[in-house]
Amino acid sequence: MEALVVRLRAAAESARLRMLALCADGELTVTEITDILSMTQPAVSRHLKILAEAGLLIRFREGAWVFYRLADEGDAGALARWLVAACDSEGDARRRDIARLQEIRARRAEEADAYFQANAEQWDVIRSLHVDDALVEARLRAMAAAAPVQDYLDLGVGAGRILALLAPQAERAVGLDISPAMLKVARDRIAAAGLAHCSLRQGDLYAAPFEDGRFDLITAHLVLHFLDNPARAIGQIARLLKPGAMALIADFAPHGLDWLRDEHAHRRLGFSNDEVGRWVAEAGLTLAETVRLPGDPLTVCIWRISKPERDDP
């Protein structure tokens, strides 16, 4: 009872309800929330502190950035979701907030796209700065070989390297990317490799243009750290996998290289096993294995994720 009163008190303010509603749609930094609400940073920080102390928002620091997201577990998570659902999304303030959030996202997407456009040709060079590619790719190939693959999807295909690597193990393969510049490079690579059973699609992985349950294998290699809602991306993977099928997500373990944000458009500085495990479980999937490939200074993790068979409990 006492905890509920504390949480209700924390939420009982229109600015704080707006903050909860904003954070329900992805992880946001204090600066972004300040920008959206047109309030001063100290005022925003004070409200966020109250919401986080009441357990309605989760606060986490990564390098120089502090993120907030809606609580997703337990009674506080259930109450937070209920409060957000009860907010009037048609009201003037909410409509303005949503429009501002979309502007900020569009600006961020433009910045990321400009980065990818500028780096499309040299992408493989940049990538090899992180960790030994050959090691990661050998592990991906071995893990993907565990079962026959009819339909394979590579999310955030970039220059097409992982698609070209694993497509020979599949009957059909498709790569999806939001950036036309990256797709252009991928197209050249796929054609040069003579992979006639591969295709490329332009689109947003949050709304992947494929029907439910189509794929036996999905990969997302060094994509998650660009996203503002990795949990939602994992939800899409759950939707797109066939029952019993597998996804391989490769990304960095938590690190402190803040400069990757400014120079390489990274949003998140790696992911912990617990964090990925939680998102996977929320999406109804199973985290079957984590492979860690330590590098200097970045460690790559490959998370093998499986979708239960239809008749699994």
Ligand SMILES: C[S@@+](CC[C@H](N)C(=O)[O-])C[C@H]1O[C@@H](n2cnc3c(N)ncnc32)[C@H](O)[C@@H]1O
């Ligand atoms: C670092 S590159 C990795 C490319 C490739 N997976 C590889 O490892 O070679 C990340 C890719 O994710 C793509 N991307 C970022 N956000 C995306 C989104 N919302 N939907 C689809 N692709 C996205 C970018 O355009 C970029 O090509």
